[in-house]
Amino acid sequence: MVTSIKWDPAAPLPGAEPQRTTLRPDRGPSVTSEVSQRYSQSRNELTLRREAPALAQSLEERIQRLARAVEHFAWPENFPDQTSDPAKARTVQNGMGAPLVSAWLPDRAAPYDRYFSKGFDWQANAADTLGLDPGEYSFTLEHQDETSELTVTLDADMTMPDLLDAVALAVNNDDRNVQARQVSQTSPGLHAPGQVATGRSLAVSVNPAYGAELPVLRDTSGHLLAALDLRENPRIPSGNAPPVPARYSLQSLSRYSPTAFQSTAVDPGAAPPLEPGTHAFAYTHGSESGTFSMDVQADDTWEDVLQRFARTANASQSGFIAATVERERVSSAMPEGEWGDLRGSGLALEMVATAPKLGQRLQIAGDEDAEDDSGQAAATFLDILGLNASARPGTDARLAVDGRERERAPGVFALDQGRVRLEETGSVGSGELHVQEAYASMVEQLQDVTLAYNDLREFLLRDAELFQPGLAATWRAPLQALDNSAQAMNLNGTATPQPDVSGSTSGLERLGLREFGTDKLLWFDHDAFFTGLGSDPKQVRSLLLDAGQGLLPAWADLAARTDPRSALADHAESRPGAAWTVTEQSGLPDPFQPDLTPRTEVQLEQQSTLVNLLDDMGSDPFDLPSGRKIVDRSG
Template sequence: MVSIDYQGRISAGDTLRGTAAEGKAFASPLERLALDSRVAWRFENAQRRQRYGRLVTGTVERLGSKVAAFEEALARFAWPEDTSFTRARLVTPSNASDELSGRLAARVRPQDEVTRYYKYFSSGHMPWTSTDLAGGEYRFSVTQGGETETVDIALDDDATWGDMVEQVAAGINALSLPVQAEVVRQNAPNQYVDGLVAVGSALAITVNPAVSAQDVSLADEDGHLLAELNLKATTTPAFAAETMPYRVRVDSTAHASSVRSHVLDPGAASPFAAGEHQVRFSINGVTEEVLVPLEAEMTMGEVLRVLAGALNSSSGRLRAEIRDGRRPSGLETQPLLADGEYLEVTLVSPKRGERMYLRDYGGPVVDDVLDFFDPTAALPAAPVNGERYIASATANGWVENRIYEYDELSATWDETTPTDDNTVYSEEDDAWYFYDGSSWTTTVGGTLLDSLGMNATATPGMDARVVVDGDEVVSESGQVAVDKGRVVFEAQSSYGEALPLRVVEAYGEVEDRLADVVTAYNDLRAFVLPHQEIFEDGFADRWRAAITSREGELAGYGIREFTAEKLLVVDRETFMDGVMRDPDAARSTFAGLGGLVADWQKASLSARTPDLYERLLPKSALEDPGPPIAEEFDLTKRKTLQQVITSLATTAMPEGNPLLETTDVLRNIVTIKRTALTAPLAGPGGIMSRQG
């Protein structure tokens, strides 16, 4: 018996003919026609194709919004960094919320990370008050992050308290260490600075919360200046962050000073003359020259690397990095853009108000000279070997502007003709001179940075200005610590209105955010299930796998599936009991790297990569692979006829049946007919072979 089971939708059925003892399996023509025909399946599939074409675009777009809502709920979910049930705090709304996202990030530090922004306070006095120190030189040291630097202070005999604290603050701020000092003036305790009880002018020593080296110590080295200031270290709070509201506005964000070159072809030939070129950087008025040794036949990539190395080795305050970029190819036969490289120089750990400037400072640099010398009367008398001068006039064999160096072996003056931008240091004048092609002047020359496109202050830098509850705080990093260092705000973009935030007890907030996640999950699953037929197999269970893989674990927190759709429900009381029993284990289950939220995020990312349309059932799966309907019907009729004839020849009938008590002639006729039909139906190339 032949039957076609198409995608499990058609099943074979048998009936019995004859007595229970004598009958044999027999499929009637009508039954076989109903069972083997795909007309019903084709009708249903045509409906599916219509639904597919009509619904696919709208369904995928709506699905995208459901997935986005689920991912947003996952992003808003957070676990407190301090898991202690009594100390745990969170800031609401979440950093991923529409209110804060991209504007402001808020964080409650765990107890072991809490550090005060204000490290030391001095006593306070009216600024005109005299001090008990005599005029003279004083020195103290500042140690931070294993580095120690000293500050020298020169006090006048009539220096006042205000003079002294201003000088000390300026001296500390001039250090390269990321510690700063400010003078606070207040008329009542805690008026402007929480924890500062001094009245009048007081010195406050601070470290920005973004700085890794938070420990600072100071010690008198020469004199008793610090003792006179009566500096006292602040204490770290021992209790949890206060549950309270804040209103925060960001007027400006922080940007460190930086300079970038053009994006260059690293394989192009360098246009610079061989020799030591010179650049100068300035940080808040403190300058330093840096020599950049370039060789002949360098490439531009090599020039960038030599310059970066020279800047990085000159000061810990500069960071020079080579980055990849895209540049115009300049070739008609090539793509418009080609790979390139550029150099970026950034000021490291800037202090409030610090700016960095970078400029050319001549080059190639030639050896120092003693002075300019006029040879009109005579050449220098009694020169020593290596003595060098620049001729300020032409006479006695010397030519104006050329450099002359005495060689005692030959007792002659060796001549060097300067080239454009040659730079020389004059010991007599304690000054640099630059050759402009016709004369030596103090006008700064040089083309290295200019040719690379590195303008002096491409990004001049800016401090963040954050207003917390009406008080403006200036931060060089954009981070602001409040509540004695327990709460930190980070400015990400400026905005006009003050955002309302609140520090709350954590686990009630965790419970609410988990409820939002579960609601979004149920909404997503309830949408996908009715449309599963147009998506790939198992699509609805992509997100459910994170549940089934930890079903028993989640049950301990009151999270289980219900209804035939396998939606989620959370028993809040059981959830809180589980959290209180072991907060660290709960954090690992829900917010750890391999936790529920992380697995859901991975599943969601996988589902929409490259996009949700890729998860649709391919249209080819809905195409009918069988023959045309007319041919199908004809094949079915022929097959049915063969089955009828075969059954007549093989089915046993009861004895005495008058139909079988005829002569052998009838049986022979049946045999002949069956043989005649078998060849076209079942032989090679016959209809049965086409049926498969």
């Protein structure tokens, strides 16, 4: 038999209230909210001591990332002026490294080669092949409202390559900005894009620097051009088709430089050591040559002589321009007993070749055949001024595009049958050029800008107490300024309290941007951006790029003006040329926190070591009963 007993709780005695006893250790005085606040302040100050250099560096890296993304953004070259379709918009940008060329999309596309003849056998007799009699043949060349008549002699024993060279020489010796050359290729387009004929042929070209106008060639005596079957390049673009997206490999081999002469600087008021009388000069520039002379008077100064030379030279020919320029003059004629150079203003003479064709160089010399032995005086004039000694011979521009070398004078090149134009910048080396569909590249670049801005904003908000008040709002200000409503905010202003414009600003919507979340981060909607481009591309460009209104210039200006060290809270600052120091004004009265003075990192480390030593030796008035400290003074 099993018996179970159930015990009930004892009832309280009549009239007695239940007693509850709570045991807790005596922790001493509780930490009040005021002390907690001061502890938090001290913790931030100590954090700044340790992390000020790293914070400034992290801030600088994020600002520079945003600045690079802003700088990399490129608006299409042909949109909306040349095409209103965003899908046909194109951007042209240099690749990584120093840019070798400046590139743009011209209003009117035109290739370098404007005419081609048909192809011929290189061993064929010219007269027999063309069905022409030996003799002289004439034709006119018209370009940019100027016309020349050219003559070519066809000999009985000439081969086709000989005749093609003769026609090219006649064109190249003319003053018109038209070039001609012989092309030899074994397959269509091998050496001349657009030329489908093989064998030997003639190409007539115009440097794109002189526009897209076609030269006009007409037979005037005989039918030489008709026999050559000279026809317009079939690949000259019609209409306004956009360039094909491509990536070009570039190698700059030599920069364009016309022939130039530059004299030494002379005292403009001094008398030149020249014999009075007539001084004659000879010049040669391409096929043009001639002479001119000037008179020298007994009372002339250098200024009189140099200006008279420039006027006479410019009136006598069109192959070069002469001018006087002010330049620093250096003289070693120091007073006796003194060393050094005397420096002062002087006058110099410059002569620069104008519009030279390929291979053309300017030459100037004294005319030895002039009367009264003026040739000797002319040579003396050139020698005194050092013109021949300081001459710059001149070079043609040479650029290899995808391995194919091209030579131009001046240094302007055409790609994609003239839809893209390049001008060499003077740098020599290798690089790349990217022709891209503008919409895709703009979307990618704006996404980079958005990510860089969000990274910066999150960093500033996460540790806002460590930075100057309102720093995050300052970087947000350009976004708020895009709102068309009346807001008291300009693009470069400082942050002030503003109405919430999250996602409601029409300016942001046109750019496909909107703010989201409590942190007001950016979201980029490429579909909305495409809609804005299609509806009002000029306003989108203005909102993005206009100085004083555009979002990207505003951020670029902020990046240039923001000093990451000054952006930290007042607890920390940097001393130029020294270690980081901390100047703090403590809000804690004694004995919680003594007044602080500027200290270096070495001093802070010494303090840390001493405080840890005291902790190991015994009690500390700042210890809590639990063993934790109100303030960690060791830093």
